[in-house]
Amino acid sequence: MQPQAIAWVDGRSDGRPAVLRLLDQTRLPHTQEYLDVTTVADLVDAVQRLAVRGAPALGGVGALGVVIAMDEAARSGWSPAQRDEAIAAVRTARPTAVNLAWGVDEVLPHLPQGRDAVLAAAVDVVRADGEANRELSRLGAKWLRARVGVDRPLRVLTHCNTGVLATTSWGTALGIVRQLAAERAIELVYVDETRPLLQGARLTAWELAQEQIPYVVQADGAAASTILRGLVDAVLIGADRIARSGDTANKIGSVGLALAAREAGIPFVVAAPWSTVDLATADGSQIHIEMRDGAEVCTFLGTQVCPPGAVGFNPAFDVTPARLIDAVVTERGVVCPNRGEDLSTLAEQAEKSAAG
Ligand code: MRU
Secondary structure (H helix, E strand, O other), X not given: OOOOOEEEEOOHHHOOOOEEEEEOOXXXXXXXXXXXXXXXXXXXXXXXXXXXXXXXXXXXXXXXXXXXXXXXXXXXXOOHHHHHHHHHHHHOOOOOOHHHHHHHHHHHHHHHHOHHHHHHHHHHHHHHHHHHHHHHHHHHHHXXXXXXXXXXXXXXXXXXXXXXXXXXXXXXXHHHHXXXXXXXXXXXXXXXXXXXXXXXXXXXXXXXXXXXXXXXXXXXXXXXXXXXXXXXXXXXXXXXXXXXXXXXXXXXXXXXXXXXXXXXXOOEEXXXXXXXXXXXXXXXXXXXXXXXXXXXXXXXXXXXXXXXXXXXXXXXXXEEOHHHOOEEEEOOEXXXXXXXXXXXXXXXXXXXXXXX
């Protein structure tokens, strides 16, 4: 059983404050340690250090972060304005993954009903993410097997970490891999190491090892060549924000994989829950890309590798244009941006089915 990235521990009956328990991902794979967060300052710090990370997990953090802010406000005697400022700090702790702000916005309408109503809504956000991941994984596996159309297990390449650790449970792109593995349809997973913070080498490899899914870790620079040598049947990535056009922000390095996949004629698939789709953003040019400290690039596992004074350039994400994306898989269905389909198609379908 894989550990959860985030969990709510409501300890008020024994007088202790409720905590948001985070598996500290900066310590993995060697140390499995939890952070019990009770203050907004600690929560924002954990998000910015990537102790908790991955867009869908950040959705849960945003929603439960509102309860942390309400509890801290009650303990510390904050005014409503101070509480709202703290909630805004959670909402904006990282800019690219839309899920963080989305999670906050999902529960805010419950604020007038009080803390327990907000908590119930936040728990629902977490539950719904797990369900969405399982559904999109089933849809993605089915789509991919039909699209690749070979009668043998698949060789897939993935980037960053999109598994249990990046979500509330199961995973997105890695969820599709898990689904395929359950169907005995995975031969090998090429795991990009994902410099500079090694989410692939540290986290994805750890998850695949636990699941006993065959994998190899490669340097990010090896990926295009692996694809062009014909060793890969499909590239599967997650997303931090998908614009209405299908343009997709994801971990830096993703767009290069899309270009290589197009050249090789293999499918490039983006998998994400609907909470990662941002219909208010028309296209990728409007997505704010987080710039992180250049020191992360100039060091390796905390050791300086560049000459003194070297300046690191460290965009955390890039944007893959819709025309290079064969499929965006969400729990609502699959759209093919490279064929001109945009995400509003799925929104309209969902509205129609909700209306009965
Ligand atoms: O900087 P990170 O580790 O939060 O970046 C995460 C990614 O880019 C993931 O691919 C994305 O959030 C999707 S997670 C299912």
